[in-house]
Amino acid sequence: MQNSETKILSQVFEEFSPIVDGRLIDDQKPLFTVAPRNVREVSEIVKVAHSQGLGLAIAGSRTAMRLGKVMKLPFAVLDTANLNSIVEYVPEDLTITVEAGMTLATLQFTLAEHGQYLPINPPPSDEISVGGMLVTGIAGTWRGQLPSTRDLILGATTVKGNGTVVRSGGRVVKNVTGYDLHRLHAGSLGSFGVVAETTFKVLPLPTSSVILKIKPKSIKTGIDLGKLLLDKGFPVRSVVLTSPSVGALLLSDEDFLLLVDVGGSEVAVAQTVAAIRDLSEFAVDSIETTIGQQLRSIFKGDNRIVIRVGVPRQRITEIMSYMMEINIAGFANIAAGQILGECFSGDLNSLDELAGELGTLREIVERYHGYLLIENAPTDLRSKIDPSGRAELSVVGELRRKFDPGQIINPGRMGGRE
Amino acid sequence: MVRFFKPSRNKPEPLVQELIEIVGANQVLYTKEDLIGYEYDATIERATPEVVVLPLTTDEISSIVKICRKFNRPIVPRGSGSGLSGGAVPIKGGVVVSLTRMNKICEIDIENRYAVLQPGVINLQLQDRLQTDGFTYAPDPSSQRICTLGGNVANNSGGPHTLAHGSTVNHVLELEVVLPNGDIARLGSRVLDTPGPDIRGLFAGSEGTLGIITEITVQIIPLPQSLKTMLAVFDTVTSASEAVSSIIRRGVIPVALEMLDQEIIKIVEPRIHAGYPLDAGAVLLIEIEGIPDAVESDSELVREACETSGASEIRVATSSEEREKLWEGRKAAIGAIGAAYPAFYLLDGVVPRTKLPQVMENVLAIASSYGFKCANMFHAGDGNLHPTLMFDPQNEGILDRVLECAGEIMRVCVDSGGAITGEHGVGLEKTSYMEWIYSQDDLEAMENIREAFGPADVFNPCKILPNGHGCAVGHAAEISMAMAGNKMSSDIYI
Ligand SMILES: Cc1cc2nc3c(=O)[nH]c(=O)nc-3n(C[C@H](O)[C@H](O)[C@H](O)COP(=O)(O)OP(=O)(O)OC[C@H]3O[C@@H](n4cnc5c(N)ncnc54)[C@H](O)[C@@H]3O)c2cc1C
Numbered sequence: 001m002q003n004s005e006t007k008i009l010s011q012v013f014e015e016f017s018p019i020v021d022g023r024l025i026d027d028q029k030p031l032f033t034v035a036p037r038n039v040r041e042v043s044e045i046v047k048v049a050h051s052q053g054l055g056l057a058i059a060g061s062r063t064a065m066r067l068g069k070v071m072k073l074p075f076a077v078l079d080t081a082n083l084n085s086i087v088e089y090v091p092e093d094l095t096i097t098v099e100a101g102m103t104l105a106t107l108q109f110t111l112a113e114h115g116q117y118l119p120i121n122p123p124p125s126d127e128i129s130v131g132g133m134l135v136t137g138i139a140g141t142w143r144g145q146l147p148s149t150r151d152l153i154l155g156a157t158t159v160k161g162n163g164t165v166v167r168s169g170g171r172v173v174k175n176v177t178g179y180d181l182h183r184l185h186a187g188s189l190g191s192f193g194v195v196a197e198t199t200f201k202v203l204p205l206p207t208s209s210v211i212l213k214i215k216p217k218s219i220k221t222g223i224d225l226g227k228l229l230l231d232k233g234f235p236v237r238s239v240v241l242t243s244p245s246v247g248a249l250l251l252s253d254e255d256f257l258l259l260v261d262v263g264g265s266e267v268a269v270a271q272t273v274a275a276i277r278d279l280s281e282f283a284v285d286s287i288e289t290t291i292g293q294q295l296r297s298i299f300k301g302d303n304r305i306v307i308r309v310g311v312p313r314q315r316i317t318e319i320m321s322y323m324m325e326i327n328i329a330g331f332a333n334i335a336a337g338q339i340l341g342e343c344f345s346g347d348l349n350s351l352d353e354l355a356g357e358l359g360t361l362r363e364i365v366e367r368y369h370g371y372l373l374i375e376n377a378p379t380d381l382r383s384k385i386d387p388s389g390r391a392e393l394s395v396v397g398e399l400r401r402k403f404d405p406g407q408i409i410n411p412g413r414m415g416g417r418e
Numbered sequence: 419m420v421r422f423f424k425p426s427r428n429k430p431e432p433l434v435q436e437l438i439e440i441v442g443a444n445q446v447l448y449t450k451e452d453l454i455g456y457e458y459d460a461t462i463e464r465a466t467p468e469v470v471v472l473p474l475t476t477d478e479i480s481s482i483v484k485i486c487r488k489f490n491r492p493i494v495p496r497g498s499g500s501g502l503s504g505g506a507v508p509i510k511g512g513v514v515v516s517l518t519r520m521n522k523i524c525e526i527d528i529e530n531r532y533a534v535l536q537p538g539v540i541n542l543q544l545q546d547r548l549q550t551d552g553f554t555y556a557p558d559p560s561s562q563r564i565c566t567l568g569g570n571v572a573n574n575s576g577g578p579h580t581l582a583h584g585s586t587v588n589h590v591l592e593l594e595v596v597l598p599n600g601d602i603a604r605l606g607s608r609v610l611d612t613p614g615p616d617i618r619g620l621f622a623g624s625e626g627t628l629g630i631i632t633e634i635t636v637q638i639i640p641l642p643q644s645l646k647t648m649l650a651v652f653d654t655v656t657s658a659s660e661a662v663s664s665i666i667r668r669g670v671i672p673v674a675l676e677m678l679d680q681e682i683i684k685i686v687e688p689r690i691h692a693g694y695p696l697d698a699g700a701v702l703l704i705e706i707e708g709i710p711d712a713v714e715s716d717s718e719l720v721r722e723a724c725e726t727s728g729a730s731e732i733r734v735a736t737s738s739e740e741r742e743k744l745w746e747g748r749k750a751a752i753g754a755i756g757a758a759y760p761a762f763y764l765l766d767g768v769v770p771r772t773k774l775p776q777v778m779e780n781v782l783a784i785a786s787s788y789g790f791k792c793a794n795m796f797h798a799g800d801g802n803l804h805p806t807l808m809f810d811p812q813n814e815g816i817l818d819r820v821l822e823c824a825g826e827i828m829r830v831c832v833d834s835g836g837a838i839t840g841e842h843g844v845g846l847e848k849t850s851y852m853e854w855i856y857s858q859d860d861l862e863a864m865e866n867i868r869e870a871f872g873p874a875d876v877f878n879p880c881k882i883l884p885n886g887h888g889c890a891v892g893h894a895a896e897i898s899m900a901m902a903g904n905k906m907s908s909d910i911y912i
Pocket of ligand 1: 460494495498499501504537561564565568570574575626627631752841842
């Protein structure tokens with residue numbers, strides 16, 4: 001696009017005070033950034049963009065922008081930072097409605113004042129916006145024992161790619177009134193429109209929590225013990241096995257570590273800790289609960305290459321061992337059957353090699369009905385290997401055409417817009 | 419009113435012949451007598467299909483769909499027909515695909531915590547089967563003895579244990595479905611959080627309008643270490659409703675929190691002998707599960723909450739027989755109404771939990787202003803109401819009054835920030851209420867969903883979306899016509 005055209009375009013958006021802030025998306029320079037203050041403004045901006053055929057990259061807190069396919073130029077940025085209010089919160093209903101640009105941290109802070117929380121801990125931190133959390137589907141170590149965003153979402157206000165505002169679901173905890181459009185956005189990378197408001201089901205915050213550290217001798221003994229604890233129905237929020245290099249970073253302990261997050265009432269936690277001590281053939285130590293946050297942010301950083309692998313629990317030992325062999329260090333969330341790992345790439349040439357290795361790993365996990373997803377990676381790698389590796393169902397393409405006829409929202413993220 | 423779309427005949431027509439070629443003569447029903455059983459579900463509406471097919475495999479279903487497309491006939495998927503919104507009623511005739519013969523539990527994988535099932539497996543059969551391994555499948559509709567898992571997924575059914583464990587959608591990992599063009603697709607996967615949009619989640623609750631569910635993989639969970647079932651007795655529905663909020667305020671989420679009011683207790687107790695006090699204004703049936711010490715301490719908090727809200731008595735089940743009795747009263751309540759009254763009409767509103775006391779007062783006042791007895795047994799913890807209006811269908815003009823009263827009650831739910839169905843689905847029954855909740859733009863987006871899957875008239879036409887959104891005939895009128903025509907032939911109007 002010519003400079004003059006850009007100028008005209010940015011004039012079209014003048015009432016929304018477009019700015020050029022120099023922040024890149026996928027190493028590319030957006031034309032400008034607009035930050036609407038309410039759903040109506042989102043709708044107006046999208047309408048104008050749609051009429052101009054202009055792509056809009058939707059940015060929340062920008063903590064999870066390096067996943068999905070590389071965005072296709074030209075695009076402007078619709079930043080959700082100003083969509084950060086609480087729309088409605090009735091603590092006794094255990095539901096909250098907030099605008100989509102609110103960070104999870106602000107949401108958790110509000111809820112904590114009433115002894116509640118959204119039981120989700122996505123990496124790398126609570127800085128993620130709630131809209132970003134929904135569309136990326138990123139969960140954390142509690143996933144498996146606790147629900148994820150797609151389970152906790154009760155309703156949403158979204159804006160289609162032609163600017164039409166659509167509401168679905170509601171503010172009640174149980175609702176089957178019509179199609180659950182809000183679920184469509186879970187994991188969609190924004191390809192069906194802009195999420196402007198979300199309603200979640202929340203839970204009481206455990207009054208007590210502790211993280212236990214156990215040192216198993218090997219991956220297998222660690223995973224087996226983890227599975228045993230999970231099958232006993234204890235109130236554990238997560239059981240994570242870390243590889244030695246992660247153990248070294250986290251607790252200066254270069255060993256396999258089994259970290260068990262127990263949360264509930266004081267009696268529940270006390271009884272669980274005692275029972276786990278009885279069950280474990282290895283020593284069980286209580287450690288600082290801040291370790292949970294440290295583990296979450298262990299792979300934080302724009303230029304890191306972070307993958308998530310999902311496999312049936314039975315395969316975790318095998319896949320985690322394999323990943324370590326190919327130099328991917330990480331940790332396994334045993335309840336969810338997910339392994340988060342960091343790949344070390346040397347220079348650009350070795351990216352080809354890495355893409356090849358990840359391709360092989362993907363083939364192996366797919367044989368077990370699993371998947372490999374690139375959660376964070378530089379654009380080079382995301383151009384060499386499909387970040388999600390899933391063939392798109394034809395109905396998804398149809399849905400995209402219905403919900404974003406000009407294919408302007410996050411252009412190219414999920415493919416399309418050729 | 420029973421609708422016949424084509425006079426039933428005894429000589430197979432080309433459509434029937436082609437279907438027989440696919441699945442064999444034993445799996446295709448087309449004579450008038452054979453079709454009668456497929457005219458209705460558990461609601462008031464009836465309509466006769468042209469043909470019923472009972473396939474055994476996904477491939478057969480794929481071929482059936484293609485044949486129906488060729489002959490331009492709508493397809494209505496059907497499980498056990500226990501639905502409470504007219505979802506399985508073939509209102510436009512066509513072909514009913516009954517999934518009841520696809521009833522195999524294909525695989526139970528305890529280590530990986532999933533079960534793979536054909537859609538016709540009965541909910542309770544799965545629970546019973548898992549129990550021996552110390553596991554369970556959480557969603558437990560009161561109809562679990564008869565309803566199919568395919569129907570559960572299609573309706574995103576709930577149950578008493580939804581409060582802690584969520585509805586069906588929260589337990590489904592993967593679906594195999596046949597789409598309107600006959601293609602077979604897999605949605606989700608056996609592992610959690612497959613990348614990509616959650617089409618699995620969208621499909622759950624789509625009431626047979628987007629395709630036929632041919633295989634289901636669900637998550638299974640370990641049985642709790644310990645369980646406590648309590649019965650709290652109150653003088654009024656209002657104080658019982660207040661206790662519900664008071665329990666939640668104390669940070670306790672029971673696995674089940676169910677209410678029965680005086681009217682239903684009077685119907686249930688003499689028949690089931692569940693142990694509910696006959697003079698109670700309302701009872702709460704409360705279940706807590708977890709590790710033993712936590713169950714003890716949580717039940718103390720529950721006791722405290724009930725007492726401060728005015729409970730006159732709190733009883734704890736001391737044996738599994740006692741627990742089962744308490745639950746039987748709840749789960750058999752609808753059947754008991756059927757035995758006690760010539761007809762009844764059951765609603766499924768949902769409201770924010772804190773609005774319960776006010777809404778319940780309004781519901782009872784509305785019912786009494788119409789002169790109806792109204793029984794209530796419902797998922798109080800979820801704010802999911804089932805006001806049930808009892809009436810004598812012989813009374814002149816009664817059906818219009820029932821519908822009018824039901825409409826007023828639904829209005830109260832919507833006005834309190836709630837919705838028109840918490841678990842039974844929109845089906846045919848509530849399509850005309852959809853506009854109370856959603857704008858034309860919202861409904862158009864739902865239509866977009868339907869069209870993205872294929873033409874709106876292929877699967878279950880005229881369900882979910884109101885008049886003008888894929889269905890030419892207005893619905894409120896249809897219901898009253900159907901009820902009026904049907905009043906002699908059915909004694910239960912659920
Ligand atoms: C006494 C009683 C108690 C009940 N209690 C509850 C309760 O506690 N909670 C609750 O949620 N519901 C309850 N219900 C309602 C009903 O049992 C549920 O909706 C159940 O899930 C329906 O299952 P079904 O197999 O009978 O489905 P059907 O009634 O046969 O069909 C229901 C809907 O699902 C579609 N469908 C069925 N199978 C498939 C398939 N394989 N693929 C695609 N679509 C399909 C049909 O087209 C229809 O729209 C109750 C009903 C009764 C009669």
